[in-house]
Amino acid sequence: MNASVEKPGGRMAVAAGILAAFAVAGVGLVAFTELSTRERIAANERAYLLRALNEVVPAEAHDNDMFSDTVHVSDEELLGTPEPVTVFRAFSGAQPAAVILTPIAPDGYSGTIRLLVGIAVDGRLTGVRVTSHRETPGLGDGIEAARSDWILGFNGRSLDDPPRARWTVRRDGGDFDQFTGATITPRAVVKAVRNALLYFEKNGQALFDPRPENSGAGQ
Numbered sequence: 001m002n003a004s005v006e007k008p009g010g011r012m013a014v015a016a017g018i019l020a021a022f023a024v025a026g027v028g029l030v031a032f033t034e035l036s037t038r039e040r041i042a043a044n045e046r047a048y049l050l051r052a053l054n055e056v057v058p059a060e061a062h063d064n065d066m067f068s069d070t071v072h073v074s075d076e077e078l079l080g081t082p083e084p085v086t087v088f089r090a091f092s093g094a095q096p097a098a099v100i101l102t103p104i105a106p107d108g109y110s111g112t113i114r115l116l117v118g119i120a121v122d123g124r125l126t127g128v129r130v131t132s133h134r135e136t137p138g139l140g141d142g143i144e145a146a147r148s149d150w151i152l153g154f155n156g157r158s159l160d161d162p163p164r165a166r167w168t169v170r171r172d173g174g175d176f177d178q179f180t181g182a183t184i185t186p187r188a189v190v191k192a193v194r195n196a197l198l199y200f201e202k203n204g205q206a207l208f209d210p211r212p213e214n215s216g217a218g219q
């Protein structure tokens with residue numbers, strides 16, 4: 001008898017055990033990384049949206065948490081999608097101050113363009129921002145506030161300023177500039193903003209109705 005001779009079955013069991021331990025540790029590490037990455041992405045998205053919301057309706061115009069005071073509405077014709085879109089609501093005390101609609105311009109050059117459209121209770125635009133698009137860099141991307149001041153041209157405008165018939169780009173007889181060599185993108189955005197104003201004209205008051213869909217003021 002030789003005590004130092006190991007049985008082949010024993011060595012295999014040890015190897016299998018080590019392998020299993022590494023597999024479990026690997027899966028755990030991947031799951032942990034995935035979870036913390038997802039949380040970081042969600043936190044970044046929330047911070048980005050909050051910043052954009054505050055650009056569209058300034059903080060001094062309301063005292064509620066717009067981010068968590070939302071309702072959802074659908075109107076394919078005026079909001080550009082059959083899906084429900086989020087409406088953020090701004091209140092000053094119990095008084096309605098503004099809403100931010102999140103319509104889609106379906107007819108950009110390279111597909112859909114997502115917008116935040118801030119509208120004060122008197123029907124004037126408080127601000128507009130593009131939150132996502134796939135327009136061509138150097139041609140259509142002038143709709144981004146980071147690239148040009150074009151989007152700021154909506155500030156303070158309403159359905160009567162300019163008159164409704166001039167709510168399009170200059171090329172089509174309207175009041176809004178197109179870009180050099182790129183008319184399709186700004187035309188799509190002007191139309192979506194105009195439609196958002198029409199939606200507000202039709203449904204604005206109801207948007208401020210207390211609806212306990214989320215927390216927030218006005219309930």
Ligand SMILES: Cc1cc2nc3c(=O)[nH]c(=O)nc-3n(C[C@H](O)[C@H](O)[C@H](O)COP(=O)(O)O)c2cc1C
Pocket residue numbers: 109110135136137139140141178179180181182183184185186
């Ligand atoms: C590769 C390529 C990319 C383009 N990207 C855009 C775009 O992002 N937005 C846009 O409005 N027009 C874009 N255009 C131009 C449109 O095809 C179209 O000619 C233009 O919008 C019409 O504007 P105009 O009448 O001022 O020329 C692009 C054209 C090409 C060839």
